[in-house]
Amino acid sequence: MKRFTRRAAIIGTGAIAAAHAEALRAHGDRVQTVAVHDLALDRAEAFAEAWRIPSVHASIDELLANEIDLVHLCTPPSTHLPIALRCLEAGVTVLVEKPPTLSLAELDRLAEAAAKSGAYLATVFQHRFGSGAAHLRGLVDAGTLGPSLLATCHTLWYRDDAYFQVPWRGKWETEGGGPTMGHGIHQFDLLLSVLGDWERVTAIAARRSRPVQTEDVSMALVEFADGTVASVVNSVVSARQTSSLRFDFEKATIELDHLYGYSDADWTVTPAPGSPDVTWPAGTSKSGHHDQIGLLLDALDAGIEPPVSVGDTRRTMEFIAALYASAATGQQVRRGDIKDGHPFYGSMNGNRWTFG
Structure with missing residues (x-):
């Protein structure tokens, strides 16, 4: 090429x-x-x-x-x-x-x-592009781990009141949402890149502490197209900060614990009893902009759509809209529900929902 x-x-x-x-x-x-x-x-x-x-x-x-x-x-x-x-x-x-x-x-x-x-x-x-995430997706595609059963995705961060003094932060009309939109998005985008299409979301969100219009915590229960069930938690009020993902497959549990970026050393593999060990790469590449930009340049050279495409992005953004819609209405939201004419299609708070 x-x-x-x-x-x-x-x-x-x-x-x-x-x-x-x-x-x-x-x-x-x-x-x-x-x-x-x-x-x-x-x-x-x-x-x-x-x-x-x-x-x-x-x-x-x-x-x-x-x-x-x-x-x-x-x-x-x-x-x-x-x-x-x-x-x-x-x-x-x-x-x-x-x-x-x-x-x-x-x-x-x-x-x-x-x-x-x-x-x-x-x-x-960029969290999609560390070698650990690429390796996990390869194992899933090959069927090495067996069916996906359960997952958890936690982005528990801490941002003090001073952080929100930047005028555009913490407001629906300028930031689009709280930690669901601006902080946890990287982690659950990685979750979605591994597990694929989500089907329905039941969520809650709250403003517990920070001086914002938006939420400062949210929690969602998610069912995926293959039957996997997952929990997603986003926070900016957590003093002990962590970013963690756990995938329970039939043949192994795969876990990632880090904060703002990971290396291969941050992944752990626990085979299920009676299952063979799962090989894992060592020291190849970290999550970050470097690998994504390299693949973007490859795509431009080939004349094809680069990662993360509009379609990939839309799946993640639709998940966010569904989480907010469920939290605001108390109703379960299914993939495809939020379309032109739906209150949460034009804004993540339905043009009316606020905490502040």
Whole structure:
């Protein structure tokens, strides 16, 4: 397969932008970071100097005129839709940070724009791309572990009141939700990437402590298409922080315990009694932006949709909408229930549900 040298730009120079710049630099033989934009021009200039990015642009239109192939979108969530639309309409592929949009309706608009322009939209869900997660999906696909039976997914983090003083955080109209939308999303996206289609969700959510409009904790019971049952817990009030996943298969239990990123050493395997040992890779790759960007570049070279595709993203976003809808109404929500015209299609709080 022929390799091309891509021209990338970073829009938004907050904390997460450094992870993108570092990963792009690691693939420097395949992609050049040539431009940066931020509403705070001085911050953009400092970022460009730190990462040796040659040009800083005062506007997105000016940046897009710079023969850009790929935009890394690292701005606050409420800006993702308008900026991504401009990029896609210009024929530029977009890799967008989580959450990709504030609602299913917004995501569907971006999907339409991508299909019309021929450019691609992909979402940063970097936990899918560590070698441990790839190995687990391979074992599942091969049937090595037997049927999936039970799973748990816990994102128990701590964010103090000061964290929410950033104006866009903790508000439905600017962040789209609480820890379900902005924190636990990485863990349960990994869960979904392993277990596949979910079928129904029963959930609760509450604001227990933080000065926000949204929830600060949520819990969901989930049934998957293959019959697997799972629990998903998201929190920003937990003093002992952990990110953990557990998969109970017929022939083994697979567990992952880490915080903000994992290596192969963070996975454990417990064979069921009478079952053979399961081999596990050692020290190959960590979760993070590096592997996802490498696979994105591979896809662009091949002319195919990169991971995580709009379809992959939509399954995760629909799960979030279903969790919120169930928590707000007290009713079980099935996959496919939330569509155009449903209150939770256009916003994750149904345009009315709030805790603050």
